[in-house]
Amino acid sequence: MKRITALAIALVVHALTLAFVVLGSWTIVVNSEFVFGWLIGGGLIGIGWLLRPRLGRVPADAEVLDRSAAPELYGTAERVADRMGIGRPRKIAVEDLVPATTYERVGPLRTPVLLIGLPLWLALPPRQRVALLALAYARGTAGDDVIVRSALWTLGEWRGALLGSAPLKAREEAQTKITASVGALESPSTGYEVAGMFGRMIGRVLGIPVLLLERGLIRLTRSDDGRRRERTLALARRVVPAEDLAELEAVMAGTSYLAPMQAAVLRGENVPAIRRGALARFEQAGPSVFGSPAATLLGSAESDRIDDELLRHYTRAVRGFGLIT
Numbered sequence: 001m002k003r004i005t006a007l008a009i010a011l012v013v014h015a016l017t018l019a020f021v022v023l024g025s026w027t028i029v030v031n032s033e034f035v036f037g038w039l040i041g042g043g044l045i046g047i048g049w050l051l052r053p054r055l056g057r058v059p060a061d062a063e064v065l066d067r068s069a070a071p072e073l074y075g076t077a078e079r080v081a082d083r084m085g086i087g088r089p090r091k092i093a094v095e096d097l098v099p100a101t102t103y104e105r106v107g108p109l110r111t112p113v114l115l116i117g118l119p120l121w122l123a124l125p126p127r128q129r130v131a132l133l134a135l136a137y138a139r140g141t142a143g144d145d146v147i148v149r150s151a152l153w154t155l156g157e158w159r160g161a162l163l164g165s166a167p168l169k170a171r172e173e174a175q176t177k178i179t180a181s182v183g184a185l186e187s188p189s190t191g192y193e194v195a196g197m198f199g200r201m202i203g204r205v206l207g208i209p210v211l212l213l214e215r216g217l218i219r220l221t222r223s224d225d226g227r228r229r230e231r232t233l234a235l236a237r238r239v240v241p242a243e244d245l246a247e248l249e250a251v252m253a254g255t256s257y258l259a260p261m262q263a264a265v266l267r268g269e270n271v272p273a274i275r276r277g278a279l280a281r282f283e284q285a286g287p288s289v290f291g292s293p294a295a296t297l298l299g300s301a302e303s304d305r306i307d308d309e310l311l312r313h314y315t316r317a318v319r320g321f322g323l324i325t
Helices: 002-030 033-051 071-084 118-123 125-143 146-163 169-182 191-222 225-236 241-251 258-266 271-283 300-309 311-323
Strands: 061-064 091-095 102-106 111-117
Touching: 002 033, 002 146, 002 191, 071 091, 071 102, 071 125, 071 300, 091 118, 111 118, 111 300, 118 125, 118 258, 118 271, 118 311, 125 225, 125 241, 125 300, 146 191, 225 241, 258 311, 271 300, 271 311, 300 311
Parallel strands: 091 111
Antiparallel strands: 061 091, 102 111
């Protein structure tokens, strides 16, 4: 019931956005002989365009890999997806300074894209790489509600426009200097200040319902977090055992894997040496890589070939590891 309510609210938000476009188009058609008709109609269409649903896209700082340059990585990602029974990623991209790995559907065609964060991927042994892919697929599939997510984005834009407005800093500084030079009692008032104050009052009156609607929609979506997490773990357990998932989540919750790699970079070690050190630490702390069921999806030899395919990207990424906190 809560999910249906959240979907209904999201559809109302999108209908309001569409109403701006329709009203703007109607205004232009009816008042086509007047300049003000075109200005008002164009403004309404512009508001609708700015608040249109965002369907996602590959981040600007991510590099999409060609299949010919990373065949082993694509093959592994597809094997895990097939075992889980979800759509294969059409594109795989890497991000230098983002640890998380995510599976998203982007664009109007909802193209499945796998985004691999290199810092964590570099540190993980083969069995945990499979667990990372499985968890990313499961989270992306369980949380792929583009209608609600895009409605939350639109409400956030409304809230920022209505409640986040403030006088321009340059104007305030200029007013302060004028007041200091002519005296507070003789300080000139301007129509800009009056209009700004009036606009902020209207913004607060209209912004409060938007804020309440946004918080209500967030509360509805979060109320399903427990069931969503259960669905996510159940889907991921089709590929990897629960203990591997628990171990991976413990690693992701902290940054203990990152500090040794940052220290290695400062010592001037190359990527292969950093990788060997990371594998040695995992072998000391956890079970053998070869004893995991995930070895059938990604063995040590295949994992090494993936590292060879990503060596150029690793080399570039490690230079910025010191920026990750």
